[in-house]
Amino acid sequence: MSAWIFFLLEWAIRLAMLVVVPFRRTPAAAKGWLLLIFFEPFIGLLTYMLIGRAKLPRWQVQQLAELPKAMASVVERLASHPRVFHPQLSPPLSQAVKLAENLGQSPILGGNSLKMVVDYDALFTELVADIDQATRHVHLLFYIFSDDSATTPVIAALGRAAARGVRCRVLVDAYGSRSGLRALRRKLTTMGVIVHVMLPIRLWPWRKTRLDLRNHRKIAVIDGKIGYTGSQNLVCAEFKRGLAYEDLMVRVAGPVVLELQYIFASDWFLETGEILDGETEFPEPASAGQVAAQALPSGPAFPTQNNQRLLVALVHGAREQLVLTTPYFIPDEPLLQAMQTAVLRGVDVHLVVSRFGDHRLVLLAQESYYEELLEAGIQVHLYDKNFLHAKHMRVDESVAVIGTSNLDIRSFALNAELMLIVYDEGVTSELAAEQQRYFEHASLLDLATWEKRPLYKQLVQNLARLLSPLL
Numbered sequence: 001m002s003a004w005i006f007f008l009l010e011w012a013i014r015l016a017m018l019v020v021v022p023f024r025r026t027p028a029a030a031k032g033w034l035l036l037i038f039f040e041p042f043i044g045l046l047t048y049m050l051i052g053r054a055k056l057p058r059w060q061v062q063q064l065a066e067l068p069k070a071m072a073s074v075v076e077r078l079a080s081h082p083r084v085f086h087p088q089l090s091p092p093l094s095q096a097v098k099l100a101e102n103l104g105q106s107p108i109l110g111g112n113s114l115k116m117v118v119d120y121d122a123l124f125t126e127l128v129a130d131i132d133q134a135t136r137h138v139h140l141l142f143y144i145f146s147d148d149s150a151t152t153p154v155i156a157a158l159g160r161a162a163a164r165g166v167r168c169r170v171l172v173d174a175y176g177s178r179s180g181l182r183a184l185r186r187k188l189t190t191m192g193v194i195v196h197v198m199l200p201i202r203l204w205p206w207r208k209t210r211l212d213l214r215n216h217r218k219i220a221v222i223d224g225k226i227g228y229t230g231s232q233n234l235v236c237a238e239f240k241r242g243l244a245y246e247d248l249m250v251r252v253a254g255p256v257v258l259e260l261q262y263i264f265a266s267d268w269f270l271e272t273g274e275i276l277d278g279e280t281e282f283p284e285p286a287s288a289g290q291v292a293a294q295a296l297p298s299g300p301a302f303p304t305q306n307n308q309r310l311l312v313a314l315v316h317g318a319r320e321q322l323v324l325t326t327p328y329f330i331p332d333e334p335l336l337q338a339m340q341t342a343v344l345r346g347v348d349v350h351l352v353v354s355r356f357g358d359h360r361l362v363l364l365a366q367e368s369y370y371e372e373l374l375e376a377g378i379q380v381h382l383y384d385k386n387f388l389h390a391k392h393m394r395v396d397e398s399v400a401v402i403g404t405s406n407l408d409i410r411s412f413a414l415n416a417e418l419m420l421i422v423y424d425e426g427v428t429s430e431l432a433a434e435q436q437r438y439f440e441h442a443s444l445l446d447l448a449t450w451e452k453r454p455l456y457k458q459l460v461q462n463l464a465r466l467l468s469p470l471l
Helices: 003-020 027-039 041-051 058-070 072-079 091-104 120-132 152-163 181-191 257-272 306-317 333-344 360-367 370-376 409-413 425-440 455-466
Strands: 109-117 137-142 167-173 194-198 218-222 226-230 249-253 291-298 321-325 348-354 379-383 392-395 399-403 417-423 442-444
Touching (some): 003 027, 027 455, 058 257, 072 257, 091 291, 109 257, 120 152, 120 249, 137 257, 152 167, 167 181, 167 257, 181 194, 194 257, 226 257, 226 399, 226 417, 249 257, 257 291, 306 333, 306 392, 306 417, 321 333, 333 348, 360 455, 370 379, 392 425, 399 425, 425 442
Parallel strands (some): 137 167, 321 348, 348 379
Antiparallel strands (some): 226 249, 291 417, 379 442, 392 399, 399 417
16 A cells, blocks of 8 residues: 555545544543544544444344333333332432433332441352342342352352252353353353353454443342342452452342342343243332332443433532542543532532552543542542442432442443432431541542642643543
8 A cells, every 4th residue: 555545544534533423422532532543543443443432233222122121011010119219308309319210210119228238258248148048049240250269159159059949140241250251151050050141242243242331230139139239349359469449339128129130130131032020030029128229220221321410410419518439530521510510519529539540541541630629629538548449429418329330431321330329318327437437548639739740640641531531
């Protein structure tokens, strides 16, 4: 290929993508893609063709079209459940509640109990105990499921349950669980556990799956009566060298477990075509407490970014204090502005993030936001003890949101996520105590000190920020 033809092709790509890239895309996201394409036209074009649009492949879209019909009976039962709860909240928060109901078809259900699991190893102990008590089914959906020293008891408990005749179904993400996945799948299958890999990476035209669209949810449901969700994966806390992960999970019992089950059953149908909607999967649970909660799924399968819209609405609804905890903070413009505006309304806004990260480029992009957060009056806490992987938010003393979603564009637009919204002063008080512990093990970032960081570091952080829509 002559130099002139190569030159003309490069400019043809650049000019064509000026029209294609901004279509239905935020200016920030378009800027990141256009920078890549203008610097490396051929690499940028190939990357864009592979992961440029947060759209599911055609075969998955066709399967999604069948989902409402497949799960219609479950949706009807949830909507007419006798435990549907109407919390007494301020008008802005009430509007956020209504938003969550409309986005995810999940009503608020009362009559639940909720226990926070903040010790990493305690999750495995409690999960094993519940699996050992299972009589009908065990459903696990995790982004990462590894066969290691921490998860060996869970795998053994699944084997014991399957041997008792309990139906054990496991969903794992193809990318998140890629390390040792074949061996783990073989081991579980030999035990009688049914395992399916979500979103396997394929480039076949008739079964294409994109690398960047992942199922990031963490769900466990036992007998339709006990459920778990939160930020923790089924993997050893030190699975990345030099880091010890710290997470927060919740164990719930009561009617809201049916909503976790609905999300699992929907993902199961999308991967297998099997409909799980019977009394075995959706029993009538007895009241287990006084906590009201609802589960909100989000991801590319929905026409809107459910988690982003809910979080922004809740931030706007805060009146006294707002505490956000996340391992990855790369916000879009609406979330960032909502946090800044909350301070101007007199809300005490805190962001808790780790001082160090498990993805260097992501951490650099995250750090580029600290200065404007501090200038707005937002208190930024850098957690020093471990790598804080927990994902939750507390709004005043009214609402707690705990789940799998990070505060970044990837979680908003690309990943299948899950947030549990809890309307209970006891739970929010307990979460506030945990957040206070974070404060005690964190350094409060000071604007004057942060502004003195070396010029080269500021440059690298700002360069990483330009790529934030791609991270």
